[in-house]
Amino acid sequence: MLTTVAYVATRLAEEAPEQEPNPIFPVWQELIIGTIAFAVLCFVLLKFAFPRMEAMYQARVEAIEGGLRRAEERQAEANALYERYQEQLNELRSEASRIRQEAAAEAEAIRQEILAKAREESERIIAAGREQLAAERQTIIRELRGTVGTLAVELAGRIVGEALEDEARRRGTVDRFLAELDAAPAGR
Amino acid sequence: MRVNALSAPVMAGDVHFPPSVKEFFTPALFGLDGWLTKFTIFVWVAVALLIIFFLVAYRDPKLVPSRAQWMAEAVYGFARDSIARPMLGHEGVRFAPYFAALLSFILLTNLYGIIPGIQISTNTHIAYPIVLAAISYVMFNYIGIRKHGFVKYMKNSLVPSAPWYILPLLIPIEFFSTFIVRPITLALRLFANMFAGHMILAVFTLGGFALLNAQTWYFKPISVLSWGMAVALTFLEALVILLQAYVFVVLTSSYISGALAEEH
Numbered sequence: 001m002l003t004t005v006a007y008v009a010t011r012l013a014e015e016a017p018e019q020e021p022n023p024i025f026p027v028w029q030e031l032i033i034g035t036i037a038f039a040v041l042c043f044v045l046l047k048f049a050f051p052r053m054e055a056m057y058q059a060r061v062e063a064i065e066g067g068l069r070r071a072e073e074r075q076a077e078a079n080a081l082y083e084r085y086q087e088q089l090n091e092l093r094s095e096a097s098r099i100r101q102e103a104a105a106e107a108e109a110i111r112q113e114i115l116a117k118a119r120e121e122s123e124r125i126i127a128a129g130r131e132q133l134a135a136e137r138q139t140i141i142r143e144l145r146g147t148v149g150t151l152a153v154e155l156a157g158r159i160v161g162e163a164l165e166d167e168a169r170r171r172g173t174v175d176r177f178l179a180e181l182d183a184a185p186a187g188r
Numbered sequence: 189m190r191v192n193a194l195s196a197p198v199m200a201g202d203v204h205f206p207p208s209v210k211e212f213f214t215p216a217l218f219g220l221d222g223w224l225t226k227f228t229i230f231v232w233v234a235v236a237l238l239i240i241f242f243l244v245a246y247r248d249p250k251l252v253p254s255r256a257q258w259m260a261e262a263v264y265g266f267a268r269d270s271i272a273r274p275m276l277g278h279e280g281v282r283f284a285p286y287f288a289a290l291l292s293f294i295l296l297t298n299l300y301g302i303i304p305g306i307q308i309s310t311n312t313h314i315a316y317p318i319v320l321a322a323i324s325y326v327m328f329n330y331i332g333i334r335k336h337g338f339v340k341y342m343k344n345s346l347v348p349s350a351p352w353y354i355l356p357l358l359i360p361i362e363f364f365s366t367f368i369v370r371p372i373t374l375a376l377r378l379f380a381n382m383f384a385g386h387m388i389l390a391v392f393t394l395g396g397f398a399l400l401n402a403q404t405w406y407f408k409p410i411s412v413l414s415w416g417m418a419v420a421l422t423f424l425e426a427l428v429i430l431l432q433a434y435v436f437v438v439l440t441s442s443y444i445s446g447a448l449a450e451e452h
Contacts, residue, residue: 021209022209023383026313033231034231034315034316034319037234041238042286045292050285050288
């Protein structure tokens with residue numbers, strides 16, 4: 001390209017009359033004017049136009065990303081709220097179940113206590129009854145022993161018609177008789 | 189304007205064909221040689237138009253842009269997100285304002301080449317590409333030196349990772365390509381494309397008049413073909429205009445990226 005341009009330039013210079021300018025050499029006034037003009041352009045545009053455009057770009061990015069960020073914040077907020085509610089609900093559920101369990105346990109304890117008391121009471125009553133029975137039995141036996149002995153002696157004395165003088169013999173007869181009586185219910 | 193001015197003498201039979209380099213050097217106005225010509229005036233016009241456009245479009249910016257604001261942002265956004273960021277990464281955004289100013293200036297001055305009534309780009313005068321290339325040159329070297337320090341920057345730029353015995357050959361080549369060829373090609377590429385583009389359009393446009401005024405009668409209809417070519421090439425020129433503005437900015441950012449890079 002360089003050589004082509006140089007060739008064109010020399011050819012043009014050759015063909016042209018003496019006073020014809022060479023396009024490959026700059027007009028020095030235009031170098032100065034070009035520099036100043038472009039400097040002015042750059043100064044104004046770089047100071048007043050493009051920074052505002054860049055700021056506008058940033059503002060646009062901000063507007064879009066800000067919207068996205070706000071949406072995300074809302075979402076996070078909603079999630080947090082949901083989780084908190086969920087947690088509270090779980091707490092309430094466990095609380096309720098704990099209360100139910102406690103109530104059940106209490107009821108069970110009460111039932112056990114009542115049962116135990118009842119059993120104790122019944123056992124006590126039964127034991128008391130037995131004791132009483134045994135005592136009454138002893139009393140009856142004792143009374144019967146006296147009564148039966150007396151009756152039997154009286155009866156025997158009446159039947160036989162004679163008073164048995166010998167106390168020792170009489171005691172022995174009565175005791176034998178009672179022993180026989182005792183043996184009889186045992187055999188039953 | 190220029191073609192119209194020329195067409196009068198052409199019509200009168202004074203066929204000035206082929207167009208010469210003189211076409212590119214319009215007369216000085218008010219005798220201010222070099223200071224006040226069509227070219228310097230239109231450079232100032234470009235500066236004024238760009239400043240007015242950007243300031244008016246951005247006098248009351250909204251989050252949801254209006255049409256003018258959107259257009260202004262499209263220029264800046266292109267320099268920012270299609271050149272600065274891909275070439276320089278995230279930190280490239282700080283160069284985006286300069287790239288946007290450079291891009292819009294080159295684009296508008298290039299567009300002069302196909303705007304009816306102006307019909308010549310100010311970049312066909314090599315002085316303006318030289319100024320822009322010089323700024324890019326100073327810029328990438330300054331950025332490199334500020335980032336790495338002079339010695340490390342020179343080492344990064346000049347010493348490639350190669351066996352030592354080939355370095356005496358490579359270092360001069362690297363020096364030549366980085367510090368001499370870069371600014372020259374940057375300026376010449378823009379200048380030559382605009383110069384050649386104008387020359388081609390002038391050849392076909394003036395050629396049409398030349399054919400129309402030819403003595404041989406059956407040459408006359410061919411002028412229509414010549415003008416048709418001029419129209420078609422104007423579309424091609426439009427493509428070149430966009431491409432050259434883009435290439436200039438991309439190469440500048442590429443040089444900056446090379447200056448900022450850690451390794452060679």
